[in-house]
Amino acid sequence: MKENFANIIAAVGEDLQRDGLRDTPARAAKAFEFLTRGYNQDIDEVVNGAIFESDNDEMVLVKDIEVYSLCEHHLLPFIGRCHVAYLPQGKVIGLSKIARIVDMYARRLQIQENMTKQIAETIMQVTGAKGVGVVLEAKHLCMMMRGVEKQNSMMTTSMMLGAFREGHATRSEFLHLIR
Incomplete structure (x- = not known):
């Protein structure tokens, strides 16, 4: 990866021997490995057994x-926030594990639509919940820095599974709570 970053930097016309760029290919490779570390994770590692019995059946x-x-598509960042809710059915997941699941999928080359679905399906699978709702809001630098250059655009995606898809009241409660 280091060599590839060196080639990209040289291709834009820069001098790799210049003081500020001398170590950039190695730093960029290390940063890219961090930004895509989700490929080296799996759900069992992320959850790490943090599923607990519970008689709570509220959201x-x-x-x-x-x-x-x-x-x-462009290898540019998109940055935002994710809201995740589920209706337990005998089991709850450790609080930090929800954020770790979000990160596992975010730290991959991704489109927001797919990531929203992946998060929802994974939470549903590992918890056995009656339903899961995920809303993801993000600003995409591929739209802000290039292309249409729209600085204030925000993309919102949602995925509702089980009781969140079937029950209007459950969906409404979730959407009300995240606003």
Whole structure:
């Protein structure tokens, strides 16, 4: 990866021997490995057994989880926040694990629409919940820095599964709580 970053820097006409760029290919490779570390994670590692028995059957919501991801089309960041809720059915997941699941998918080359679905389906799968709702709001630098250059645009995606899809009241409660 280091060599590839060196080639990109040289291709834009820069001098790789210049003081500020001498170590940039190595730093960029290290940063890119960090930004895409989700490829080296799996759900069992992320959850790490943090599923607990519970008789709670009311909505559990974690909102405003910071999201940093890379657009798979331009390799530019999109940045935002994710709201995740589920209706437990005998089991709850450790609070930090929800944010870790969001990060696992965010730290891959990604499109927001797919990431929203992946998060919802994974939460549903690992918790056995009656339903899951995920709303993801993000600003995409591929729209802000290039192309149409729209600085204030925000993309919102949602995925509702189980009781969140079937029950209007559950969906409404979730959407009310995240506003």
